[in-house]
Amino acid sequence: MAIAPITPGLIQTGPGxxxxxxxxTTIPTVVPVASxxxxxxxxxxxDVGATDSGLTYTEGTETADIRVCESKYPVRTVTTTKxxxxxxxxxxxxxxxxxxxQNGGTxxxxxxxxxxxxxxxxxxxxxxxRVMLAFQSNxxxxxxxxxxxxxxxxxxxxxxxxxTKAGLSMEFNAxxxxxxxxxxxxxxxxxxGTIAEANE
Numbered sequence: 001m002a003i004a005p006i007t008p009g010l011i012q013t014g015p016g017x018x019x020x021x022x023x024x025t026t027i028p029t030v031v032p033v034a035s036x037x038x039x040x041x042x043x044x045x046x047d048v049g050a051t052d053s054g055l056t057y058t059e060g061t062e063t064a065d066i067r068v069c070e071s072k073y074p075v076r077t078v079t080t081t082k083x084x085x086x087x088x089x090x091x092x093x094x095x096x097x098x099x100x101x102q103n104g105g106t107x108x109x110x111x112x113x114x115x116x117x118x119x120x121x122x123x124x125x126x127x128x129x130r131v132m133l134a135f136q137s138n139x140x141x142x143x144x145x146x147x148x149x150x151x152x153x154x155x156x157x158x159x160x161x162x163x164t165k166a167g168l169s170m171e172f173n174a175x176x177x178x179x180x181x182x183x184x185x186x187x188x189x190x191x192x193g194t195i196a197e198a199n200e
Contacts, residue, residue, distance in 0.1 A: 015054035016137040018088060019045040020100055023130050023177075027145050036140040045134065048100070049092035052167050055135055057144065058085045084174035086133055086146060087153065089167040095120050101155045101168045103128035133172060148177040 025044050033039040060083040065074035090097050095118045099105050104123040111117055123129070133146040153171030158164065 012137065012139070012142070014138040015051070016135055016142070018048040018051065018055055019134045019136070020048060021045040021132045021134075023132060023148060025132055027132075027134075027147065030143050037136060037143055038140045040136070040143065042134070045132075046096065048088070048090050048097070050090075052089035052091055052165065055086060055088045057135070058087070059083070060085065084146065085171055086135075086149065086174065087169075087171040089169040091165050091167045093157075093166055093168055097168055100131065101151060101170050103130075103151050130175065133174075146172070146174045148175045149173065150175060 019042055021044055028040050028042055030037065030040060060081075061079055062081045063077050064080050066076040066078060067074050090101070095107050098120050099107065102122045104127070106121045106123075108119045108121070109116065110119070128150070130148050130150050133149050135144045136142070149172035151170050152173045153169060156169045157166070159166050
């Protein structure tokens with residue numbers, strides 16, 4: 001029986017770090033050192049923190065068949081739409097995470113020390129803002145950057161029994177940025193040296 005060759009270096013496991021930043025923030029130069037991305041600096045980017053089950057990145061393609069009455073088979077299939085979706089549930093619920101989940105809004109801080117509080121007001125319709133998202137794998141061998149995303153999912157804030165973690169669910173749609181890129185994903189599955197070598 002024929003057995004396919006197995007390349008352990010291509011079998012990826014585990015979560016990673018999810019970061020976000022305001023539109024226009026500099027995307028770091030992605031250069032591996034000793035075959036990993038540990039030396040990549042992320043100034044002005046914030047960490048999402050812990051999540052319920054990591055991140056799910058989905059690339060979707062919708063198509064249409066071009067048909068003629070003389071054939072039961074399509075003569076050609078064309079792409080009609082493409083989409084990139086990034087979904088996760090943030091478990092470290094804070095004022096900044098609420099702002100990320102709601103596409104902006106206003107944070108008003110009052111008081112000091114023991115009386116300090118932050119009041120969050122969600123944005124009105126058409127006043128929402130876009131952000132940038134990035135993912136770095138736990139092995140530091142993958143980096144994905146989405147230069148412009150918009151939160152399109154329903155925000156569910158779950159508070160249950162004592163063993164149920166609170167969290168804010170989000171699903172972002174990647175958009176074409178105004179300038180600089182021709183696809184919604186920059187550094188799409190940029191692999192460090194160990195992965196590249198496994199493909200050689």
